[in-house]
Amino acid sequence: MNILSIEEGFPPELTSARLPFEFACELVKRGHKVTIITVFPRKYLTPTIVKEPPKGKFFYWEKKDGFTILRVRPYFKRASLLVRFLEYLVLPVTFFISGLFVGKSKDLIHCQTPPLTIAFIACVLGKILRKPVVVRIQDIHPDALVKVGLLKNRLLIKLMEFIELFVYAHASLITVIAEGYKRHVVSVIRNPE
Numbered sequence: 001m002n003i004l005s006i007e008e009g010f011p012p013e014l015t016s017a018r019l020p021f022e023f024a025c026e027l028v029k030r031g032h033k034v035t036i037i038t039v040f041p042r043k044y045l046t047p048t049i050v051k052e053p054p055k056g057k058f059f060y061w062e063k064k065d066g067f068t069i070l071r072v073r074p075y076f077k078r079a080s081l082l083v084r085f086l087e088y089l090v091l092p093v094t095f096f097i098s099g100l101f102v103g104k105s106k107d108l109i110h111c112q113t114p115p116l117t118i119a120f121i122a123c124v125l126g127k128i129l130r131k132p133v134v135v136r137i138q139d140i141h142p143d144a145l146v147k148v149g150l151l152k153n154r155l156l157i158k159l160m161e162f163i164e165l166f167v168y169a170h171a172s173l174i175t176v177i178a179e180g181y182k183r184h185v186v187s188v189i190r191n192p193e
Contacts, residue, residue, distance in 0.1 A: 002033045004106040004131075006095050006122050008087075008115055010038040010069065019138075020112060021065075028066035035106065036069045037098050039091060059098065072098050092117040099125045112136045113167070120163045123170040132172035140184050164188060 007020040024034045040060075062069040072094045074087070095118065103109060109131050111122040119135045126133035142160035145151035151160070168174065168189050176182045 001107045002105060003027060003035070004099065004103050004109050005034060005036050006099060006109065006111040006118055007036055007038045008091060008112070008118050009042075010036055012041050023136075024067050025065050034067035035102060036067060037095050037102060038069060038071055039087075040071050040073060070098055070102060088115055088117055091115075092121040096121040096125060100128070103129045103131060106131060108132050108134060110134045110136070112138055114139050114141045116141045116160060116163050116167065119167040119171070123167050126172070127170065133170070134173045134175065135167060135171040137174060137176045137181055137185065140181055143184065 005020065005024060009020075011018065011021050020036070024036060027034050057073075059070060059072045062071065074090050074094065092115075099109070099121070103125055106129075109122050109126050109129075111118050111133070113119040113135060122133050122135065125131070142151055142157055142164065145160075151157055165188055168185055174185055176185060
């Protein structure tokens, strides 16, 4: 298969990006072609950047371990709550635009959530390009954000719940890391508010 994977982070960043990297490596070992759409390596998540992002470029291509990486802007140098919020809003737009061009020749679209906005654009791309979408759920949003007190605005919670339901309803396949996550996904699909 020719797979497009949309990832919020990817090595050399020191985040949960290791999992998508290992996943892509395993897919290549099994004979699949993999293209990753991700961000320029962010300085605040990378101890040392081997290669500085090209100045003045909106995107650049890399080859690594048998797969292709399309890195797109925006490029944020600092970490703060405001920067993370801006990334949460802006990255899906840049990934969506990139996916429209790159996804046409692919057989399948894959993504990981959180963030939920990445899964949302993957599902929209899947509808537009008529490609199946596989969503890998690593954490339940917005539920987890509400429970730890990071998300309190009722309007924002309702918006994220709408996005969550859209993703669950439009993904071709959803994978989860725990039985409790599976129960949550099934309950959201069966009992939308």
